[in-house]
Amino acid sequence: MKVLQLAQQLKVLKVVQFTVAADGTKVLASASKHSAVSYAHAGEKIAQLELEVQQLLTKAGQVDTNPLQDGLTIPAEITRRQERQAALEQARVEIEARAQARYAVQLARHEAKLAVRAAKKERGETVRASPRQRRRPNPRTNTTSPTRKAGS
Numbered sequence: 641m642k643v644l645q646l647a648q649q650l651k652v653l654k655v656v657q658f659t660v661a662a663d664g665t666k667v668l669a670s671a672s673k674h675s676a677v678s679y680a681h682a683g684e685k686i687a688q689l690e691l692e693v694q695q696l697l698t699k700a701g702q703v704d705t706n707p708l709q710d711g712l713t714i715p716a717e718i719t720r721r722q723e724r725q726a727a728l729e730q731a732r733v734e735i736e737a738r739a740q741a742r743y744a745v746q747l748a749r750h751e752a753k754l755a756v757r758a759a760k761k762e763r764g765e766t767v768r769a770s771p772r773q774r775r776r777p778n779p780r781t782n783t784t785s786p787t788r789k790a791g792s
Contacts (some may be wrong), residue, residue, distance in 0.1 A: 658687045676780045676781070676782050676783075677731055677781060677782075679732055679735045682731050682732045682735070685724075686729060686732075689725040690719045690725065692721050693718055693721050696717055696718050697718070699714060700714045728783065731781045731783050733784075734781050735780075735781050
């Protein structure tokens with residue numbers, strides 16, 4: 641407790657907000673729940689962004705006949721959407737890689753269990769039915785912080 645009080649007196653720790661401040665720099669580790677995206681949702685968002693880019697390109701072609709909204713710069717909007725699309729595609733790749741790694745581990749465990757069962761059966765021991773394997777139905781990843789996992 642004395643360490644926390646000393647840290648608070650030195651303005652290195654704020655206990656109230658659970659933020660750590662060192663040399664005046666605050667470090668907060670919070671990611672928006674909206675930045676966590678599932679594989680299926682990422683696919684939907686990618687399709688939506690592709691459609692929006694196509695609409696912006698069409699709008700760019702029609703700029704001579706119809707004036708743009710105030711503050712709308714088509715190249716910047718296209719770039720922003722393409723960057724978001726690239727981030728979502730990277731998130732999907734990461735989710736696929738995690739799923740493959742998880743599958744490899746599960747397959748190795750399953751094969752080990754099958755080997756144990758086969759050995760028991762060979763020795764004449766009773767072999768029980770295998771329980772259902774559980775899986776996470778909706779794996780997610782975080783698009784704002786690649787080091788932080790929203791769930792896998």
